Amino acid sequence: MSLKDTTGDKEAVPAKEETRKPKKPRRRKSAARPESSGPSAKPGPGPAPEKPAAAPEAPSRDFVMPDVARLAINLVHAANLGQKAARLLMQNDDSKSDASHAFHDLQRVGKTLMDVAASYMRNPAKIVEAQTALFEGYLGLASNMTRRLLGEDVPPVAAPSRSDKRFRDPDWQENIVFDLMKQSYLLTSKWLTDRIRTAEDVDQHTREKADFYVRQMANAVSPSNFLFTNPEILRTTLTTNGENLVSGMEHLLEDIERGHGHIQIQQTDMSAFRLGENVATTPGKVVYQNDLMQLIQYEPMTEKVHKRPLVIFPPWINKYYILDLTPDKSLVKWCLDKGYTVFVASWVNPDARLALKTFEDYMFEGVYAALDAVEKATGEKEVNAVGYCIGGTLLASSLAHMAARKDTRIKSATFLVTQVDFTEAGELKVFIDEEQISDIERQMHEKGGYLKGSTMASTFNMLRSNDLIWNYVVNNYMLGREPMPFDILFWNSDATRLPSAMHVFYLRECYLENKLAEGRMELGGEELHLGDVKVPVYLQSSREDHISPYNSVYKATRLFGGPVRFICAGSGHIAGVINPPSSGKYNYWTNENLPATPDEWLTGATDHKGSWWPDWEAWLAEKSGPMVEARKPGSGKLKVLEDAPGSYVLVKSED
Numbered sequence: 001m002s003l004k005d006t007t008g009d010k011e012a013v014p015a016k017e018e019t020r021k022p023k024k025p026r027r028r029k030s031a032a033r034p035e036s037s038g039p040s041a042k043p044g045p046g047p048a049p050e051k052p053a054a055a056p057e058a059p060s061r062d063f064v065m066p067d068v069a070r071l072a073i074n075l076v077h078a079a080n081l082g083q084k085a086a087r088l089l090m091q092n093d094d095s096k097s098d099a100s101h102a103f104h105d106l107q108r109v110g111k112t113l114m115d116v117a118a119s120y121m122r123n124p125a126k127i128v129e130a131q132t133a134l135f136e137g138y139l140g141l142a143s144n145m146t147r148r149l150l151g152e153d154v155p156p157v158a159a160p161s162r163s164d165k166r167f168r169d170p171d172w173q174e175n176i177v178f179d180l181m182k183q184s185y186l187l188t189s190k191w192l193t194d195r196i197r198t199a200e201d202v203d204q205h206t207r208e209k210a211d212f213y214v215r216q217m218a219n220a221v222s223p224s225n226f227l228f229t230n231p232e233i234l235r236t237t238l239t240t241n242g243e244n245l246v247s248g249m250e251h252l253l254e255d256i257e258r259g260h261g262h263i264q265i266q267q268t269d270m271s272a273f274r275l276g277e278n279v280a281t282t283p284g285k286v287v288y289q290n291d292l293m294q295l296i297q298y299e300p301m302t303e304k305v306h307k308r309p310l311v312i313f314p315p316w317i318n319k320y321y322i323l324d325l326t327p328d329k330s331l332v333k334w335c336l337d338k339g340y341t342v343f344v345a346s347w348v349n350p351d352a353r354l355a356l357k358t359f360e361d362y363m364f365e366g367v368y369a370a371l372d373a374v375e376k377a378t379g380e381k382e383v384n385a386v387g388y389c390i391g392g393t394l395l396a397s398s399l400a401h402m403a404a405r406k407d408t409r410i411k412s413a414t415f416l417v418t419q420v421d422f423t424e425a426g427e428l429k430v431f432i433d434e435e436q437i438s439d440i441e442r443q444m445h446e447k448g449g450y451l452k453g454s455t456m457a458s459t460f461n462m463l464r465s466n467d468l469i470w471n472y473v474v475n476n477y478m479l480g481r482e483p484m485p486f487d488i489l490f491w492n493s494d495a496t497r498l499p500s501a502m503h504v505f506y507l508r509e510c511y512l513e514n515k516l517a518e519g520r521m522e523l524g525g526e527e528l529h530l531g532d533v534k535v536p537v538y539l540q541s542s543r544e545d546h547i548s549p550y551n552s553v554y555k556a557t558r559l560f561g562g563p564v565r566f567i568c569a570g571s572g573h574i575a576g577v578i579n580p581p582s583s584g585k586y587n588y589w590t591n592e593n594l595p596a597t598p599d600e601w602l603t604g605a606t607d608h609k610g611s612w613w614p615d616w617e618a619w620l621a622e623k624s625g626p627m628v629e630a631r632k633p634g635s636g637k638l639k640v641l642e643d644a645p646g647s648y649v650l651v652k653s654e655d
Contacts, residue, residue: 063231066238074242081249085256092261104439109213116210119199130195137187145180158186166224166466171231178231181223189218205433212430219465225474233478240480247480255476264454265472267493272485276645279487280321282333284644285633286346288373291354292365294346294646295373296320297638300630301336307625308411309341309374309383313367313391316347317456317498319649322491322578323388329487329578331613338617340624341631343374345391349496349651355449357499359394359506360523367398371409376637384412384623388577389548390506392418396556397516399535400528412623414538414616416577417548420530421517421555422510426546427463432511437504444500451503453495453653460492463546488574495653517559534562538619540612541568542576543589554598565619566594568602569612581611588612 120127141157148154156179160167167173172182196211223229227237227245236244255264273279284298312332314320323344324332335342345366350357357365367385375381387395392415399413419425425432444451461468475481483489515521519529537560541550550568557564569576570586579586589605608615634640 063235064238066241070241071238074246078242078245078249081246081253085249085252088253088256088261089263108435112206112209112213115206116196116199116202119201120195123200126198126200130191133194134188134191137191138184141180141183141187144183145176148176156183158183158190160186164466165471166222169230169232171235175231178223178229181229185221185223189215189222192218205429208427209430212427216462216465219470222466222470225470225478227478230474230478233474236479244478244480248477251476251480251482259454262454265469266476266483267468267472267486268483268489269485270490270493273487273490275321275650276643279326279490280324280645280649281327282324282330282336282644285640286642286644286646287377287633287638287640288369289641289646289648290365290369292348292350292357292362293369294348294641294648295370296344296346296644296646297377297633298332298336298342298344298644299633300341301333302339303630304627305339305341305630306621307380307628308623309343309378309380310335310386310620310624311370311374311383312342312344312386313370313388313395314345314347315389315391316362317390317496319349319491319494319496320344320346321645321649322488322574324645325487325491325578328582329580331578331580334580334613335617338621339627340620341378343370343377345370346646346649347496348648349453349653350450350499351497352448352450354499355444356501358501359397359509362394362502363398363401363523367395373638375409377633378631378636381409382411383409384414384620385410386414386416387418388416389418389573392416393420393506393510393516396420396530396533397521397523397528399533400516400530401523401526403532403534404526404528410535412536412538412620413533414540414620415553415556416540417542417545417553417573418539418556419510419548419552420559421552422514423517423555424549424552425511426549426552428459428547429511431459432507434512437507437512440507441500441504444503449500451498451500453497456498457493457495460547488578492574497653517555530556530559531561533560536562536619536623537564538616539564539566540577540616541566542572543568543570544572545576547573551598554601557594564594566591566601567612567615568598568605579611579613581613584610586610588615590615 120130137157144154144157160182167182171178173179192214193211196207196214199207199210202210227233233244251266252263255266256262258264258266282298284296286294287297288295312320312323314323324330327333332342332344347366348354371383374383385395387393395413396415396418399410402408402410422429440451443455472483476483509515509521513520516528516530519527519531521528537556539553539556541548541553543550545553554566557566567588567590569579569588571579576586587607587609588611589602589607591601591605593601593604595601595604
């Protein structure tokens with residue numbers, strides 16, 4: 001889940017650079033600057049060189065002449081820091097292993113692209129057609145630029161999408177040189193991806209992999225990523241005499257040191273947040289724990305509460321506090337304010353000792369253990385349950401297991417951006433085939449029996465590399481700026497590890513073989529059939545979700561055996577879920593009918609402004625029983641172990 005999409009929404013990326021806070025000192029500096037370089041307290045324009053008295057002062061967007069001596073000194077210093085960074089990358093303990101896996105990755109990419117190239121080699125007419133298309137595009141661009149030089153106001157031949165933030169600097173449009181570079185790049189990258197999508201006699205998985213690889217390479221070579229082809233970087237370098245590059249290389253060194261020899265890009269100011277202080281602050285107590293989870297029971301916010309408790313199972317790919325991010329974004333607090341007794345599973349951040357923990361263990365030590373604990377804590381045997389992403393997949397599997405055993409303790413189930421049918425599982429399918437799963441399995445074995453948190457984080461970042469990788473390469477390393485504080489990106493950077501046995505089972509059984517949807521998965525001695533799950537189900541999806549696409553989530557409407565309500569929220573995997581009514585953001589769609597396809601459903605759906613949370617709460621309240629006296633943590637048979645957010649969530653992934 002990241003994200004993992006982490007994170008994963010375009011809304012989860014800070015807005016324009018102009019909104020960033022002035023640069024503050026880093027926690028420590030990797031190297032001191034030479035005195036002659038002139039330390040700068042802020043990114044952006046520095047002292048401009050002196051001008052003749054009669055000359056007007058240059059506008060802030062002018063490409064000013066630098067102090068050549070200071071620029072030369074700073075360029076040399078930045079180069080020295082860059083060399084030190086390169087040495088650290090090559091000297092890390094995992095360099096040989098990483099190089100081996102990188103070589104296998106390159107082999108995989110090369111083979112995939114050669115398979116596509118071979119389809120063109122078998123059809124020379126397609127090669128001519130492709131070359132003609134590219135030539136016509138360049139010819140149109142040349143004509144466009146010529147007309148513009150002659151003073152005409154002409155529309156661009158190639159323009160970035162509205163969500164593409166790389167070319168927002170005005171010079172990408174107003175300066176004909178940078179505009180030409182931008183349009184040439186956009187035209188060429190679109191031509192490349194079109195060639196992948198129109199290749200003949202290529203199987204779908206190979207086509208999807210090739211499309212993904214080409215887009216990653218195109219994103220990497222964008223002119224926005226380089227000093228001399230990005231007007232903002234070039235202008236900043238000239239006006240600060242290269243101070244930005246020195247700061248950027250210092251940032252790079254710190255990120256490598258923090259990543260223990262790997263580049264761990266800082267997406268936000270991590271020092272701005274403290275668990276239990278300004279994130280994960282809703283009052284509660286840990287009332288139960290085992291090897292895999294701590295169960296948090298929250299303090300009631302009302303004198304009366306619904307009789308039936310609410311138990312939430314977040315994903316263990318990330319930490320639970322995305323549901324209790326800040327008081328104004330907390331789904332947990334909002335539910336408490338509505339009169340619910342709320343429990344949340346806080347999953348362990350596993351290490352090698354838990355390498356053999358399985359998906360089945362997560363069911364028994366997660367879902368089943370939580371149900372037993374809730375009954376002891378409140379005296380209530382019946383609960384309503386919520387599952388988020390892979391936590392929802394676990395909940396669905398557990399419900400099918402409980403149906404097989406006639407266990408009826410869960411009376412309703414809410415699934416947040418959850419997939420149970422993985423045939424259209426989005427871009428993550430690019431990483432799923434037997435060869436890649438076997439490679440991941442080998443990597444986990446080499447690293448001690450678990451998947452490193454940084455590996456999963458990198459995977460989710462690649463799904464939106466322009467926003468979650470290259471945006472920060474430019475901001476942190478080229479412009480020399482600090483990333484702004486942002487709570488969602490703080491959570492996204494707080495990575496967790498995954499036990500190898502569980503992770504391989506999940507990838508093979510769900511993504512690769514789709515056994516849960518097809519009724520072929522077995523857990524705890526039972527064959528799982530989602531059609532046997534008769535409890536009311538609320539399915540929430542997000543329209544722009546690239547991790548759990550809404551059309552994939554919709555497939556569950558045909559699988560559960562009881563009444564299903566499906567809604568689709570605006571935005572993506574995180575912001576589509578964490579959207580409190582007070583924010584007034586986004587929208588959601590509802591449709592009482594469940595036609596055969598999600599597109600038909602959306603065509604007939606009603607668009608509502610704002611958050612979907614009230615729609616869900618109205619559905620949930622009907623299934624939560626009468627109001628009773630509020631229960632405080634520790635008042636039942638389970639005693640308080642420690643204060644929320646608990647100790648499991650504090651464990652960091654020092655990969």
